[in-house]
Amino acid sequence: MRKYISLLVIMLTLVSHRVRADDATQLFYTLRTKIATVKDYRADVRMKIDVSFMRIPQLKGTLLFKAPDKMRLERNGGLSMLPKKNINLTISNLIPVGNVTVIDIGNVTVKGKKLRLVKVIPEDDMNNIVLTKLWIDEANLVAVRAETTTRNDGTVIMDLDFNKYMSFGLPDKVTIYMDVKDYKLPKGVTMDYNNEVPVAPKDAKPKAQKGTIEINYLSYAINTGLTDAQFNK
Amino acid sequence: MIQLLRIELYKIFRRPRTYISFGIVTAITFVIQLAMLTDGKGFVNFALSGVNEQFDIQGNILNGYLITYIILQSLLIHIPLLVALVAGDALAGEANLGTLRLLLTKPISRPKIVMAKFLSSFIYTVLLIVWLAVVALFFSLLLFGKGDMINLKSDSFIMILQNDVMWRYGLAFAFAVLAMTTIASMSLLLSAFADNSIGPIISTMGIVVVLTILSNLELPLFTIIKPYLFTTHMIGWKGFFDDPVPYAAIGKSAVVLFLYTIGFLLLTIVYFNKKDIKS
Amino acid sequence: MHPIIETKNLSKSFKQFKAVSDLSFTINHGDIYGFLGQNGAGKSTTMRMLLGLIFPDSGSIYIDGEEFNNGRRHLLSKIGAIIERPDMYGYLSGWDNLKMFAALSDSSIKANRLHEVLEIVGLKGREHDKVKAYSQGMKQRLGIAIALVHKPDLLILDEPTNGLDPQGIAEMRALILSLSRDHGKTILISSHLLYEIEQVATSMIIIHKGKKVVEGKVNSLLNPDETFIEIDILPDDHILQKINASEWKPSLGSIKQETLTFKMNPERTPQLNCWLVGQGVGVTEIRSKHSLEAYFLSLTDDTVITNRAL
Numbered sequence: 142m143r144k145y146i147s148l149l150v151i152m153l154t155l156v157s158h159r160v161r162a163d164d165a166t167q168l169f170y171t172l173r174t175k176i177a178t179v180k181d182y183r184a185d186v187r188m189k190i191d192v193s194f195m196r197i198p199q200l201k202g203t204l205l206f207k208a209p210d211k212m213r214l215e216r217n218g219g220l221s222m223l224p225k226k227n228i229n230l231t232i233s234n235l236i237p238v239g240n241v242t243v244i245d246i247g248n249v250t251v252k253g254k255k256l257r258l259v260k261v262i263p264e265d266d267m268n269n270i271v272l273t274k275l276w277i278d279e280a281n282l283v284a285v286r287a288e289t290t291t292r293n294d295g296t297v298i299m300d301l302d303f304n305k306y307m308s309f310g311l312p313d314k315v316t317i318y319m320d321v322k323d324y325k326l327p328k329g330v331t332m333d334y335n336n337e338v339p340v341a342p343k344d345a346k347p348k349a350q351k352g353t354i355e356i357n358y359l360s361y362a363i364n365t366g367l368t369d370a371q372f373n374k
Numbered sequence: 375m376i377q378l379l380r381i382e383l384y385k386i387f388r389r390p391r392t393y394i395s396f397g398i399v400t401a402i403t404f405v406i407q408l409a410m411l412t413d414g415k416g417f418v419n420f421a422l423s424g425v426n427e428q429f430d431i432q433g434n435i436l437n438g439y440l441i442t443y444i445i446l447q448s449l450l451i452h453i454p455l456l457v458a459l460v461a462g463d464a465l466a467g468e469a470n471l472g473t474l475r476l477l478l479t480k481p482i483s484r485p486k487i488v489m490a491k492f493l494s495s496f497i498y499t500v501l502l503i504v505w506l507a508v509v510a511l512f513f514s515l516l517l518f519g520k521g522d523m524i525n526l527k528s529d530s531f532i533m534i535l536q537n538d539v540m541w542r543y544g545l546a547f548a549f550a551v552l553a554m555t556t557i558a559s560m561s562l563l564l565s566a567f568a569d570n571s572i573g574p575i576i577s578t579m580g581i582v583v584v585l586t587i588l589s590n591l592e593l594p595l596f597t598i599i600k601p602y603l604f605t606t607h608m609i610g611w612k613g614f615f616d617d618p619v620p621y622a623a624i625g626k627s628a629v630v631l632f633l634y635t636i637g638f639l640l641l642t643i644v645y646f647n648k649k650d651i652k653s
Numbered sequence: 654m655h656p657i658i659e660t661k662n663l664s665k666s667f668k669q670f671k672a673v674s675d676l677s678f679t680i681n682h683g684d685i686y687g688f689l690g691q692n693g694a695g696k697s698t699t700m701r702m703l704l705g706l707i708f709p710d711s712g713s714i715y716i717d718g719e720e721f722n723n724g725r726r727h728l729l730s731k732i733g734a735i736i737e738r739p740d741m742y743g744y745l746s747g748w749d750n751l752k753m754f755a756a757l758s759d760s761s762i763k764a765n766r767l768h769e770v771l772e773i774v775g776l777k778g779r780e781h782d783k784v785k786a787y788s789q790g791m792k793q794r795l796g797i798a799i800a801l802v803h804k805p806d807l808l809i810l811d812e813p814t815n816g817l818d819p820q821g822i823a824e825m826r827a828l829i830l831s832l833s834r835d836h837g838k839t840i841l842i843s844s845h846l847l848y849e850i851e852q853v854a855t856s857m858i859i860i861h862k863g864k865k866v867v868e869g870k871v872n873s874l875l876n877p878d879e880t881f882i883e884i885d886i887l888p889d890d891h892i893l894q895k896i897n898a899s900e901w902k903p904s905l906g907s908i909k910q911e912t913l914t915f916k917m918n919p920e921r922t923p924q925l926n927c928w929l930v931g932q933g934v935g936v937t938e939i940r941s942k943h944s945l946e947a948y949f950l951s952l953t954d955d956t957v958i959t960n961r962a963l
Contacts (some may be wrong), residue, residue: 472740
């Protein structure tokens with residue numbers, strides 16, 4: 142009898158897990174569909190790039206996005222500076238496309254908020270994304286954090302804060318943590334002015350560092366029908 | 375003194391040779407601008423290759439501000455030659471011409487003559503740098519337009535917003551004047567030693583080239599003497615394009631250059647005051 | 654009244670070379686003072702010391718009774734000078750050069766003074782040409798104009814006839830005499846040619862290897878009675894007896910083979926020649942040379958003086 146009970150418990154557990162996994166898969170697809178409803182947007186942004194070897198002031202401009210992966214920062218004659226397109230600033234690029242396997246990790250609490258953590262693995266082996274972890278606010282159906290491991294671009298973490306544009310799944314503030322390769326030019330080329338900042342001994346090989354990009358979205362104009370030409374200026 | 379200075383300036387600016395310097399500055403500036411017009415994109419891509427791997431930079435990178443920086447970077451190494459053309463000639467050239475003995479038999483003290491020579495060389499230097507600022511900045515902005523300025527250091531990438539650039543150039547040119555004044559005073563000292571102007575001009579260039587190499591060598595021995603070489607501090611103008619601007623280091627560099635200038639000038643006065651004029 | 658220049662025991666060496674050694678001399682107001690010496694004798698070095706271009710190792714210089722080092726600036730304003738070549742700024746006009754140096758001497762000098770000195774040196778009409786287009790003589794004149802413009806009491810002219818053609822030399826000589834006579838300047842003039850000094854100077858000094866050889870009034874130093882008359886004759890065994898028996902005996906200096914040397918006023922040379930011919934002596938050549946010149950020549954390389962018409 143005890144054997145049966147044990148079996149039953151195991152089966153129930155399996156079933157419930159199955160149910161929960163299906164639930165999570167459903168949650169992921171629903172979320173992905175919601176994200177996909179934004180075909181394009183134009184947003185006034187304040188962008189702060191914080192990478193150790195880069196010193197860039199806060200950039201004000203208009204960020205243009207067109208699904209799936211077009212992005213451009215317009216700065217009224219100033220320079221546009223965006224991470225290479227594999228690491229897009231929009232969450233749609235951090236989640237795999239096509240068929241995926243979703244693993245439910247369960248509920249976690251982050252900063253007092255109850256979130257559902259899922260792991261998403263694309264079925265297509267050739268996808269640049271190897272694995273994405275999503276922290277999902279189920280009530281509002283938005284991902285507040287994504288951690289994507291890519292084949293070529295290291296691991297990218299994105300934190301999203303929602304407020305006014307929650308219903309469109311669009312954040313007010315995005316913080317991206319990414320891997321950046323170190324950068325070095327020969328001193329003979331640049332002829333640096335040494336301002337006596339003590340130079341830490343450096344490895345010969347460029348080593349990976351963390352970089353942060355923080356974007357504040359002030360306002361969005363969504364699905365206005367941006368054309369491709371607007372991204373190729 | 376004012377009279378003497380006016381006469382020195384008169385001599386400098388009535389001489390065709392003086393304008394060759396302004397011509398050279400203009401010509402080199404235009405050559406660099408032309409090269410950048412035709413080949414600038416490739417140059418920028420090469421320079422930015424380290425950053426481009428990870429970031430996608432778009433817009434008018436090759437703008438007037440960047441071009442001006444490139445012009446300054448390549449030209450400020452050669453401007454000592456143009457400064458020496460006048461300052462190195464100031465005493466030696468007159469010795470060679472034979473006018474020095476006539477000048478020195480006039481009722482004026484020798485230190486005053488040296489001071490007038492120094493001040494006139496200084497004014498020439500200022501005008502040369504102002505001219506450089508005009509042709510480099512004005513024409514580069516005209517040809518390449520405005521834009522955010524990127525500045526590449528060996529270990530960092532700096533971006534300066536376009537409305538944040540001009541004051542940096544103002545200070546950078548002022549610093550360049552100071553650096554070139556140091557060269558002028560050194561040239562004047564060498565000029566006091568010599569009886570023809572080729573010597574001081576070539577010596578000035580020789581010293582600048584050798585010390586610049588020492589300043590850039592990454593060897594322990596040179597690291598010790600580096601802070602004491604004026605050539606190390608001559609590129610202090612670049613500090614104004616850093617973020618944050620290293621004011622303390624720039625200030626220190628300015629003090630070093632100033633002390634060198636005063637030192638060279640005093641040596642010139644002391645030596646020249648006792649020199650037998652045999653030319 | 655103090656002498657305008659007085660030097661006491663001036664000495665100057667350049668490394669091992671003693672350029673001027675223990676040199677003392679005096680120049681009085683109104684003199685045209687000849688400074689004679691072969692090239693390298695120390696003339697230029699001395700003049701440069703008088704102008705503060707070269708600093709003496711020892712000795713002192715007084716200008717108008719005042720020690721030079723104590724009042725260099727205002728003493729220099731009493732002096733106008735050309736040292737060696739009259740070098741100017743070739744890319745400027747004569748006028749511009751003159752105006753500039755005038756301003757350095759005395760900022761209150763007006764344009765009419767510039768016209769005045771250009772008139773004196775005879776450059777009027779050419780003053781606006783660039784100096785590089787000037788002949789050597791014009792440069793000399795401009796040099797003198799510059800030396801004169803601030804109305805100095807003393808002019809120091811170092812070899813002012815150097816590089817001039819014969820006409821230029823004659824004009825320069827006339828100009829120097831006129832500056833002394835008409836403008837009351839004291840003039841120190843150097844030369845390596847005795848006859849040049851002799852023609853203009855009132856007093857003179859000869860220096861050799863940096864040392865004074867002789868100093869004095871020209872008319873006493875160049876007393877005509879001190880002239881050597883050299884006469885080449887055909888061989889004559891009795892020439893000495895003939896002279897000893899004649900009025901020419903006191904004048905005879907020496908007899909060397911076929912050359913007789915007399916020391917006398919050259920005005921009597923024709924009479925001497927007549928007498929010799931009357932005695933049946935075959936005269937082949939007569940040369941005259943002042944004893945001072947003979948002496949000066951003995952110091953110098955004699956090629957220096959060959960351009961003198963004897």
